[in-house]
Amino acid sequence: MKAIVNYEDGQKKVKLMDVPVPQPASGQVRIRVAYCGICGTDIHIFSGDGGYPTKPPVTLGHELSGVVESVGEGVDPAWIGEKVVSETYYHTCGTCLYCQTGHKNLCPEKKSIGSAVNGAMAEYVVVPAKNLHKIPEGVSLQEAAMTEPLACCAQGVLEFGGIRPGDKILLTGPGAIGLMCLQLAVSAGGEVIVAGTRADTERLELAKELGASAVVFSDQPDAEAQIAALCPPFGPDIVFDCSGAGPAIQMGLRAVRKGGRYVQVGLTGRPTELDMNLITLKELAVYGTYAQKTEWWVRSLDLLRQKKIQLKPLISNVYSLDEWDKAFDGYMQKIGFKYLLAATEEGR
Template identity: 40%
Template sequence: MMKAVVNYAGGAGSVELREVEVPAVRGPKEIVIQVMAAGVCGSDLHMYHDSQGFPVRRPVTLGHEYSGVVVEVGSEVTLFQKGDRVVSETPAYICETCVYCRTGQYNLCPSRRGYGVLEDGAMAQFLRTREAICHRIPDNVSFEAAAMTEPACVAYNAVAFHSHIRPGDDVVVFGPGPIGLMAVQAAKLFSPGRLTIVGTAKDRNRLEVAKRFGADRAVVADECDVVADILKYGDGMGPDLVLDAVGISVTLRQSIELVRPGGQITKIGWGPAPVGFSLDPLIQKAARLQGSFSHNWPMWEKVLLLMSKGELDPLPMTKLYPIDDWKKAFDEMDSLAHAKSILLPQT
């Protein structure tokens, strides 16, 4: 048996540490890993509060951001062996036959089942995964940093793949949560002319982290008129790129007010509430509104390489907890004391 953080039913707070069966390899291309580090995601907190906007299966072990050591491989696994340090992507299951799976965009597979949501996840001592979604961790990258590959890839996908960004651009990031903070680091790789992070007074600690990550300015949204403040700079026409890593509609409205004519808004944060305002300014400005979701295999390889080179470093936004302290890890992250909690399932 092993320890696992299980979301056992609907209703707020229905999460507990349980003893569950250790997973074993079932198919020839599966791998079981001993989980060394597992990040707490905003989506885990949403499931904890039963406020998620996506379908879930319960009971389910939470967690989809993790790293570990290979302890068992299926008979046809060739790329990995016992003892390898690995990270694994989030889709526990994809159909392999839809047009998205066939073109490497399996993050968009309509049948995708993610860890910690529709399949048992990583806040446990062991996890069963697939050879096809594992990646080797570079020797100089710790398990804790490697467990952050997933959120780093979410940000990397939004900035490097889905955004038009050039050196010298004026870039604004809404939301200093883990994804917004990694978006700051990812944007920094493109040498923006000015990089602004927007948060609230409650985000003080996280705004400081954003500055350490390369933001030139932090704007506290509840202490000023965000739009007027940002438009004061430069030629007053607004930022070339707005990265919205917040799940409420007010930041989208502000993004549309802010964005430079011909510029782009990339929407990473999401929430089920209707937006409730006119999109006309977006059309009049001929600006682009782009969604970004998840990531795929080549992005993981690139992000791991960038972490190995020290160009991306998620650790300063994290705090570590033994798995028994999962509740503290959830509650402290929820209180915005720091951006990211990481559980250590073996301690």
């Protein structure tokens, strides 16, 4: 079968390869992949910048939708033919502090598809059956392939954001993740200002269509003054950084009001300089959010079922596996929003 493989450590050590079709072991299923989304972590792996570790050779991809084709021993055969998405954790220990307290995303033994084990930028992928979620009626396979990033956003916004109706929120970084977080924050009753650079003009226009109360160009000299004027009297109650960019992080910490809340959603990929006095002297509550827990998959799929979150406007293009390099290039050039790879006939 065709697969996009990180074949060794280093920069741009990724190519389309022919690899064996995987076989499901006990407790596993094989999914015929319809679509696989490209994520920032895939770009870190492709760039070889150390922003996300892998264990090559490994097939990339963890944002998937597809159809269960076969099941291993002990798995209900009723799964065969079901349209599904899958959580990304191929293995967690189940016994550590984090697993026992519902935080399997922090398990020190965690192995995820697309980095530690073979992922879904391929015609087929094998995952544990316990990771499966059925795609609700009325949700397309393309939308469903974006459930994983939506679940990440839902955890960051709805678990750590602490949003109350009427809260004034600054969101930096209007990419696909930022625009998902925007919709979640608006659905929770927040009034959201979205900040991005002049290069993000198209993205900021879509942010307004998806519910932003205002947009600000963060690379303009008066950006912080504009944000303060939009969030009287003391500034935003909550800041979500979805960019992972040092200047945006620093601006967010300066802008948030005293006693406010700051949530880091985007990965920086490298160490970032911070003024820790902003956190101390302003008595900020600062949170990081990483990956997602099962409850946010369930909530995200239900939000899609209810049509409360729009994902179709975020899909910029769909490419075949043979054209994976075009999709990666578009993502890296920040052209559009989200790119999907169509792996099999379900996606084509």
